[in-house]
Amino acid sequence: MKRIHVMAAVIRNAAGQILIAKRPDDAHQGGLWEFPGGKLETDEDRATGLRRELLEELGISVTQARPLIDIRHDYPDKSVRLDVWLVTGFNGEAHGAEGQPVCWVAPSELGNYSFPAANAPIVQAAQLPERYLITPDMADEGALFAGLEQTLENGIRLVQLRQTQLAEREYRALTERVLARFGERFDWLLKGNEPPEYPGVGWHLTARQLHELGSHGLPPRSSTGWLAASCHNAEELSLAQQLGVDFVTLSPVLPTPSHPDAAGLGWEAAQALIGSINKPVYLLGGMSPERLSEAFDAGAQGIAGIRGLF
Ligand SMILES: Nc1nc2c([nH]c(=O)n2[C@@H]2O[C@H](COP(=O)(O)OP(=O)(O)OP(=O)(O)O)[C@@H](O)[C@H]2O)c(=O)[nH]1
Numbered sequence: 044m045k046r047i048h049v050m051a052a053v054i055r056n057a058a059g060q061i062l063i064a065k066r067p068d069d070a071h072q073g074g075l076w077e078f079p080g081g082k083l084e085t086d087e088d089r090a091t092g093l094r095r096e097l098l099e100e101l102g103i104s105v106t107q108a109r110p111l112i113d114i115r116h117d118y119p120d121k122s123v124r125l126d127v128w129l130v131t132g133f134n135g136e137a138h139g140a141e142g143q144p145v146c147w148v149a150p151s152e153l154g155n156y157s158f159p160a161a162n163a164p165i166v167q168a169a170q171l172p173e174r175y176l177i178t179p180d181m182a183d184e185g186a187l188f189a190g191l192e193q194t195l196e197n198g199i200r201l202v203q204l205r206q207t208q209l210a211e212r213e214y215r216a217l218t219e220r221v222l223a224r225f226g227e228r229f230d231w232l233l234k235g236n237e238p239p240e241y242p243g244v245g246w247h248l249t250a251r252q253l254h255e256l257g258s259h260g261l262p263p264r265s266s267t268g269w270l271a272a273s274c275h276n277a278e279e280l281s282l283a284q285q286l287g288v289d290f291v292t293l294s295p296v297l298p299t300p301s302h303p304d305a306a307g308l309g310w311e312a313a314q315a316l317i318g319s320i321n322k323p324v325y326l327l328g329g330m331s332p333e334r335l336s337e338a339f340d341a342g343a344q345g346i347a348g349i350r351g352l353f
């Protein structure tokens with residue numbers, strides 16, 4: 044089946060809400076909610092196709108957009124490539140120019156709407172931020188907490204508590220103190236052999252855990268937070284996708300101060316690997332905020348970093 048290239052948009056307004064539209068009952072995947080967009084025409088470039096579709100369907104002129112997530116999905120009757128961009132600037136009042144119902148919803152409410160099966164990773168990408176901080180190992184708890192306060196000021200909201208110098212019991216005790224102090228000001232992910240039991244707190248799997256769980260399946264999770272995994276190659280990305288994680292990190296992209304001799308995947312290989320998985324991917328290894336636009340161009344959700352973001 045020939046794959047249809049579709050341009051679609053996660054449109055975000057100044058209040059942080061996202062626009063969704065209802066597909067006509069008689070259309071493919073009819074009656075479900077969607078991110079506005081449509082088929083790219085022959086010889087049309089991606090940005091032009093996106094602008095044309097949003098003008099036709101919503102009556103808006105896009106002024107600011109960049110790639111968000113690019114996925115391939117095979118329906119029984121149709122194969123699609125959903126090339127989804129994040130639109131953060133536009134002129135005009137968005138309305139259902141083809142008579143379709145549209146509404147602005149908070150990212151956290153997207154889960155209350157029914158989308159086509161292909162859309163699950165798009166919804167996750169719409170809810171996830173551009174930067175994912177992994178805490179550097181710090182023996183000085185005061186300095187760690189001060190760094191986290193600074194992280195909040197820098198606008199970072201997604202954080203993995205990684206403290207490899209600590210034994211399991213100490214890590215648990217630190218987790219309690221961190222959650223007591225910062226609680227819901229961050230979206231947390233924890234490390235460990237069991238899924239965290241704190242409501243809303245996520246779990247970040249190591250590549251080794253991915254391989255182990257690949258044969259046994261995931262343990263039941265009581266937590267409602269994100270499920271993420273560390274990947275380094277095509278095999279691990281594919282395992283992560285099979286296990287149904289919400290997002291992954293892919294590393295190392297560039298040599299890092301801690302591993303100056305490790306070559307890194309490089310941008311080209313990273314881009315090809317991102318294209319092989321239908322999940323939001325954070326690039327890790329030698330990343331800093333100045334690299335964000337390169338990461339978006341490679342198809343990434345954004346960047347993850349230890350020293351580069353702390
Ligand atoms: N626009 C859009 N299409 C989606 C989404 N999710 C998804 O599976 N699709 C599928 O991708 C294809 C998009 O085509 P479309 O129906 O929007 O195309 P279009 O605007 O050019 O419409 P037309 O075929 O009536 O000219 C459909 O098969 C649709 O089911 C989504 O979130 N937004």
Ligand SMILES: [Mg+2]
Nearest residue numbers: 079080081082
């Ligand atoms: Mg359409």
